[in-house]
Amino acid sequence: MIRKKILLLGDFNVGKTSLIRRYVDNTFDDKYLTTIGVKISKKRVSFHDLECELLIWDVEGATAMKSISHTYMKGASGAIFVCDVTRKETITNLDEHIKTFLTLNPNANYVIAYNKSDLLTIQQREALDISGNTFLTSAKNATNVDTLFITLAKEILL
Amino acid sequence: MKNIQLILNAILSKNIFEYILVDRDLSVIDASAGIEKYLDKSPQKGEDVLEYLPELVGNEEEVKKIFVKRYCLYTLESVYKNDYYVNISIEYCDQNMAIVLLHNITAVTMAKQNLLQYSNESTLLYNTLQKVVDSQNALLFVTDAEKILFANKKFIDYFQASDMEGIRRKKLDLYRQFNARLENYHELFERVNDREEHIKIGEDTFIIQATLIESTHKLFTLTKITKLSNAVQLDPLTGVCRKKYFDLKLDELLKAKVNFTLVVVDIDDFKAINDTYGHTVGDVVLKEFSSLLKKSIRQNDLIARWGGEEFLLALKMDDLDKAMDRIEVLRKTIAEHVFKTVGQVTASFGVAWRNQCECDDAGSLLQRADKALYKAKSAGKNKVVLKKIEKRGKNCVV
Numbered sequence: 001m002i003r004k005k006i007l008l009l010g011d012f013n014v015g016k017t018s019l020i021r022r023y024v025d026n027t028f029d030d031k032y033l034t035t036i037g038v039k040i041s042k043k044r045v046s047f048h049d050l051e052c053e054l055l056i057w058d059v060e061g062a063t064a065m066k067s068i069s070h071t072y073m074k075g076a077s078g079a080i081f082v083c084d085v086t087r088k089e090t091i092t093n094l095d096e097h098i099k100t101f102l103t104l105n106p107n108a109n110y111v112i113a114y115n116k117s118d119l120l121t122i123q124q125r126e127a128l129d130i131s132g133n134t135f136l137t138s139a140k141n142a143t144n145v146d147t148l149f150i151t152l153a154k155e156i157l158l
Numbered sequence: 159m160k161n162i163q164l165i166l167n168a169i170l171s172k173n174i175f176e177y178i179l180v181d182r183d184l185s186v187i188d189a190s191a192g193i194e195k196y197l198d199k200s201p202q203k204g205e206d207v208l209e210y211l212p213e214l215v216g217n218e219e220e221v222k223k224i225f226v227k228r229y230c231l232y233t234l235e236s237v238y239k240n241d242y243y244v245n246i247s248i249e250y251c252d253q254n255m256a257i258v259l260l261h262n263i264t265a266v267t268m269a270k271q272n273l274l275q276y277s278n279e280s281t282l283l284y285n286t287l288q289k290v291v292d293s294q295n296a297l298l299f300v301t302d303a304e305k306i307l308f309a310n311k312k313f314i315d316y317f318q319a320s321d322m323e324g325i326r327r328k329k330l331d332l333y334r335q336f337n338a339r340l341e342n343y344h345e346l347f348e349r350v351n352d353r354e355e356h357i358k359i360g361e362d363t364f365i366i367q368a369t370l371i372e373s374t375h376k377l378f379t380l381t382k383i384t385k386l387s388n389a390v391q392l393d394p395l396t397g398v399c400r401k402k403y404f405d406l407k408l409d410e411l412l413k414a415k416v417n418f419t420l421v422v423v424d425i426d427d428f429k430a431i432n433d434t435y436g437h438t439v440g441d442v443v444l445k446e447f448s449s450l451l452k453k454s455i456r457q458n459d460l461i462a463r464w465g466g467e468e469f470l471l472a473l474k475m476d477d478l479d480k481a482m483d484r485i486e487v488l489r490k491t492i493a494e495h496v497f498k499t500v501g502q503v504t505a506s507f508g509v510a511w512r513n514q515c516e517c518d519d520a521g522s523l524l525q526r527a528d529k530a531l532y533k534a535k536s537a538g539k540n541k542v543v544l545k546k547i548e549k550r551g552k553n554c555v556v
Contacts, residue, residue, distance in 0.1 A: 003208065005216035012278045034278050036271040037236025037243055040212055055212045060236075060274075063281065071234060075216025089285070 001044075002052045004156055005075055009068055009097050010082035011090040012061030015115040018139035019082060020058050023149050028140055035060050038072050045153045052157055054149070062097065073101055077156045078109040080148060085114040085128070085136070109155035113137040113148050178258045179251070180207050182225050184218060187255060196239040196260055211258065213237055213246055224250050236267055243267035297364070297380040299332075300371065301343035306330065307375070332378075335359050336366065347376045354457070356383075356392055363392060393463040395441060396448035404462030404470055408520045411460075411472060412512070419481040421471040422508040422527040423451065426539040428467035431500055439499050446497050447505070454488050478511050478544075485509060485542050493540060504540035506531055513547065 008016040017035050021027050024041045039058045044051065057076070062068050073079075079101050083090040094112065102108065111133045117125060118138040130136050133151070137144045178201055179187040186201040194200045197210045208215055213234050221232050233247040245261040291298055292311040299309040309325055319325045333346035336357045340346050349355065350368045357366040357380065364380040371377050383391070391403040399407075411418055425431075425447060432440040444467065451461055451469060460472040475481040485507050493504050508531025510523045530545035537543065 003212065003215045005212075013282060032279070034271065034275045036267055036274055037238055038213075038234070039238035042212065055215050061278075063278065065277075069235065075220070077216065087285070 002050070002157070003055055004052055004077040004153070005055045005057060006078040006080065006152060006156070007057040007059055007073060007076050007101075008080045008082055009059055009073075009101060010061060011084070011087075011093050012063050014061065014082045014084040014087075014090050015113075015139050016061065016080075016082045017058050019080070019113060019115065019137065019145055019148070020056055022139040022142055022145045024056065026142075028142075030140070043149070045150065047154060047157060050157055052153065054153060056149075062093070068097070068100070070100070070104060073104045076101070076105050076108055078111075078152045079105075080111055080113055080152060082113045082115050084116050086116055086119050109152060111135065111148055111152045111155070113144075115139065117143055174262050176260045176262075178207060178210070178260075180256055180258060181254055182222065184208065184214070184221065186210075193260065196242055196244060198240065207258065211246065221248055221256075224248055224256050225253060236263065295381075297382075298377065299380075300375055300377050302374050303342045303344045305343075306332075313380070332357070332359070343376060343378075346378070350378075354452075356397060396445055396463050398448050398452065398469070399460070399462040401462055401464050401470065404460060404472070405520060407460050408472060408523075411474070412518070412520060416474055416512075417476045418472050418474045418512050419478070419485070420510045420512060420523045420527045421473065421485060422464070422524070422531045423469040423471060424506050424508075424531055424535070425467040426504045426506055426535075431503070435499055443497055443500055443503060446495075447492070447503065450492055450495060451488070454491055481511070482509065482542065482544060489540065489542050506534035506539050507542040508532070508534055509542060509544040511544065511546065518547065 008020060010016055012034060013032055017033075017039075018028060020041055021029070024043050035058055037060055041056045041058065043054045043056060045054055046052065057072060059068055059072050081094050081097055081101075083094050085091070091114070098110065101110065113135055114128065114130060115137045116139075117136040118140045120128075125136060128136065133155075135144045135148045135151070137148055139145060173192065176190045176193040176196065178189040178193060181187055184207045186203055186205045186207055188203065189201045191200070201207065201210050208218070214221055214232075217232060224230065224232070228250045230247055230249050233245065235245050236243050237246055239260075241264075242262060243264045245263055247259050247261070249257050249259060251257050294310060294312065297310065297313040297316055299306050299313050301307060306322075306325055309322060314321065314325055317325060317328060317330065319328060333340040333343055336346055336349065336355070340349065347368045347370070350366050351370070355366050357364050359380075362382055364382050367379045367381075369377040369379070391400055392398070393400050408420070425443070428440065428443075431443055444463075447467075448461070448463065448469065451471065455461060455471060455473065458474055460470075462470045464470050473481055473484060475484070489505065489507055493502065495502070497503050508527045508529065510526035510530065512518060512523060526545040526547065530543040533545070534541040534543040
């Protein structure tokens with residue numbers, strides 16, 4: 001079976017672990033427990049006759065003092081860049097994360113998750129300019145979580 | 159091979175390292191007995207090591223280079239596996255075998271995680287607090303005795319700095335702006351603590367307020383009250399507003415349809431004070447008098463010096479009777495106060511009530527209050543007199 005390494009990258013406390021838990025186990029916990037190092041989860045996906053095991057790397061979030069280890073990024077087929085839609089600085093920092101990742105993996109695919117959308121009002125959600133490979137997600141209410149992962153997987157495989 | 163096994167056994171006996179031996183195709187040759195705690199089951203000879211260590215997926219080619227270069231090329235730190243944290247590294251053994259070492263770092267990583275959790279939560283709290291202070295319209299800054307330690311964005315922008323480092327480099331010494339004789343921020347704090355003072359910075363005037371955070375740290379708030387074009391809006395003797403600024407604020411109150419009373423206050427027999435004690439003492443009385451007025455009104459009321467010994471007040475109150483009671487208290491406060499040098503001084507109060515009548519503009523209000531003041535003086539001084547608006551048909555007559 002094909003195995004593909006994908007990473008979730010972004011600042012700390014944007015909901016990377018929660019997105020993976022929602023996608024892999026369909027669970028959610030409001031409590032913030034910071035990730036240290038890396039934890040790998042597996043999820044099988046199939047498109048037509050193509051079956052693939054996604055190896056989803058939940059990587060420790062970046063802080064002002066510590067950026068994401070390049071070792072974790074090497075050899076990835078794709079990445080999901082996650083920001084907290086309520087914290088502007090996490091959106092601003094996305095560009096830097098994407099740039100670093102693509103330098104190490106120039107042929108990789110990626111999608112972007114504007115996470116914690118459940119905290120926005122309808123008007124705030126509508127005011128956001130979300131299109132292309134960017135998704136307004138919520139690990140809490142599962143909005144667009146499957147779509148996010150499946151879109152990336154298709155980009156990588158098809 | 160035998161030597162390696164001996165060395166490994168010695169290391170493994172301390173339960174810190176576990177290993178998997180792999181061949182050039184990354185198939186399992188052997189594994190230590192304790193490896194199972196990280197992997198659920200023991201790898202069997204001939205199995206693909208990637209089944210057990212998916213961490214290596216995507217880096218297979220890099221791992222295989224070890225058989226050519228003969229040194230470690232690939233290490234992964236702090237990998238979570240079955241409730242343990244391990245460092246994974248690959249070492250060259252011989253041309254047909256490499257060893258994948260799993261170094262148990264659970265204890266130290268858990269300690270690190272606690273620290274990271276605390277650090278991240280603190281950062282989140284700090285960022286939130288930063289946003290709160292940056293959202294304030296006032297200029298906020300925190301000092302120790304000598305220097306500014308923290309400032310909000312409004313403050314940094316006002317002084318045209320890019321960050322706190324820029325503010326520090328400017329050495330603003332704002333206490334000197336307030337009074338050239340002040341030596342540091344502690345002295346500024348002592349001057350402005352528990353009261354509202356004005357400070358002029360460049361061409362702008364601010365209300366400065368101080369709050370004690372700790373004995374060593376003070377929070378100062380600067381609220382801008384003037385714009386560049388209205389350079390001198392404070393009466394230099396008494397420190398209260400000048401009539402021009404008061405007029406602007408009066409117009410704002412009228413436009414906002416706020417209920418208030420306009421009061422013209424005149425010190426009784428002030429000419430006699432000047433004639434008897436001289437103008438220097440007269441000035442001291444004016445300062446003391448304005449200070450009494452300031453202390454007796456609320457923060458959102460207005461006070462101005464009209465000129466000479468006349469002052470203006472705008473007291474925001476919905477109820478006329480309550481407003482009259484407050485003015486009467488004010489009259490008594492002044493009458494009972496013992497002024498330096500001159501002793502007791504009284505004042506007369508002319509009052510106009512701002513109602514919803516359309517013709518009630520600033521001019522007519524002032525006219526009514528002034529007429530009321532004249533009546534108070536005529537009636538023997540030290541009195542409060544209200545001049546009500548008269549209605550004749552649809553018209554208002556002052």
